[in-house]
Amino acid sequence: MTSSPMDAPRRKHHEEPLLNRSLVRGVEILRAFRPGSDLLGNGELSERTGLSRATVSRLAQTLVETGLLEHDRSQRAYRLAAPVLSLAHAMRAGSPVLNAVAPLMRALAEKMRINVGLAVADRDEMVYLESVRYNRRVAFRNVVAGQRVPMELTSLGRAWLAVAPEAERRALFAQFKARRKDDWNRLKEDIEAAAQSVEQRGYCVASWQAEVIAVATPLVMPAGQVFILNASVTTASSIQEVERELSGPLLALRDKSRGALKG
Numbered sequence: 001m002t003s004s005p006m007d008a009p010r011r012k013h014h015e016e017p018l019l020n021r022s023l024v025r026g027v028e029i030l031r032a033f034r035p036g037s038d039l040l041g042n043g044e045l046s047e048r049t050g051l052s053r054a055t056v057s058r059l060a061q062t063l064v065e066t067g068l069l070e071h072d073r074s075q076r077a078y079r080l081a082a083p084v085l086s087l088a089h090a091m092r093a094g095s096p097v098l099n100a101v102a103p104l105m106r107a108l109a110e111k112m113r114i115n116v117g118l119a120v121a122d123r124d125e126m127v128y129l130e131s132v133r134y135n136r137r138v139a140f141r142n143v144v145a146g147q148r149v150p151m152e153l154t155s156l157g158r159a160w161l162a163v164a165p166e167a168e169r170r171a172l173f174a175q176f177k178a179r180r181k182d183d184w185n186r187l188k189e190d191i192e193a194a195a196q197s198v199e200q201r202g203y204c205v206a207s208w209q210a211e212v213i214a215v216a217t218p219l220v221m222p223a224g225q226v227f228i229l230n231a232s233v234t235t236a237s238s239i240q241e242v243e244r245e246l247s248g249p250l251l252a253l254r255d256k257s258r259g260a261l262k263g
Helices: 021-031 042-049 055-064 082-093 096-112 157-164 166-179 185-199 238-263
Strands: 069-072 077-080 115-122 125-132 148-150 204-207 212-220 224-234
Touching: 021 042, 021 055, 021 148, 042 055, 042 166, 055 069, 082 166, 082 185, 096 115, 096 125, 096 224, 115 157, 125 157, 148 157, 157 204, 157 212, 157 224, 166 224, 185 204, 204 238, 212 238
Parallel strands: none
Antiparallel strands: 069 077, 115 125, 115 224, 125 148, 204 212, 212 224
């Protein structure tokens, strides 16, 4: 079951008494839409957000009136409207990090014929801000900006967890344990090993999908915001071989990105 707004780790800069509860709930309704879930009725939205059907109905109608949702009367359900895409485009176009780092990512991807990504954490998932795909082999996996991947399974997520605040990491571990009970002990060891690798080498490696191996490194901004860079390939080679090939260029990309952002 999808976690409710109250389940997400709190950000330090959010002072709950200042939050507008109706706005928070409206945002949760928008968050409920994911690829493959483009049309959602009141019942599905209620289940995904933890809100009552009456609250969902009232807020969804407000979102329709403001142009952020469309109402499909024949299906008695809602879908995201075009202005949501406009907001995403405005975010990407106005991001100083993307403007500085994306050209460097493209250059590395083209030079080495690899995939290079930039992501941030959102609750218990990682969200790609940019993904430059240059597969050496034909692959059915297509990653695009805006796509989400599991935090606990991926090199992106484990690199972020390695530098996350301790309180937030503990809260996330509780969520991971609850949904992955059978595999949690092994998974926790993998996450802790990744954190040790980030501390000692500056990066971690993971392969959570068949023949896809990724190396990731944190890009920590002066203000404390954390972005994660990764490089990946679809290959039958061993993790050790991919690590030797990609770790150096990825760390060089991180350093170049820091320089470009300072400039």
